[in-house]
Amino acid sequence: MRPETLISFLRREPAVMRVELTRVRGSSPREEGAEMFVSAAEVLGTIGGGQLEYMALDEARKLLINSVLSGVMDVPLGPEIGQCCGGRVEVSLTLMDQAACDAAIARVVADEAxxxxxxVFGAGHVGRALADLFQHLPVRCVLVDNRADELALSHAQVEKRLSALPEAEVRSAPAKSAFIVLTHDHALDFLLSAEALERKDTAWVGMIGSATKRAKFNSFARKECGGLTTDALNCPIGASGSRDKRPPVIAAAVVAEVIAALTSEPAAQSPERATP
Known part of the structure; x- marks a missing residue:
């Protein structure tokens, strides 16, 4: 969740119960430390959904009604509650005071950082579709283009950068970043992809195009980039087997590839991510 979302929630609600998975044994829909915030009328976050979450919500609201400061639940995730994970979780419920609110906000700020x-290099149809999807995921998406009119067409809640030198954005990006290259210019695509591959510390690099474009880039890398190794390049991207070329469909396939790569990196794991 975004810090501003939590801050607004805590300011709006007079009494909030923090619900946290404090112990997880075996299979569980969320990891230890997963939390949600429950008021009389609203809930923010999730501990995994299903019957476990319904039970925790019910208990949290009972505590709120009775002005009880804390509680603990020990829940087996089996058929007796209609859940088939097979594990067991301990749930801690705590009425939040100002110190707890401050600590929760600090955690969310740190998570976002x-x-x-x-x-995403290129704010064309596919680039904008990518931004539309990434805005809902636990990543910081940056949409980059040198065309102000194209950037203006994106209404996604992501960072937008008008840049005459997009290759500088590649160089200044933090380690373990993912780069998706799909500009309006094949030469620029080659330049940006090469810059990203030169870094050696990326989580994922992909360039839109066909097998023919991939072959041309391989030749470009050998001749113009000192024999740059291109094995780490994903091209074509979004190769899910579908022949559907509509931008939202391509974007969905690409997002799946990128998120799979990012979540395979332990440092990129986010406490927001739920497991089945």
């Missing part, structure tokens, strides 16, 4: 960066 640690989010992996995803750079």
């Amino acid at each position: 640690a989010l992996p960066h995803v750079y």
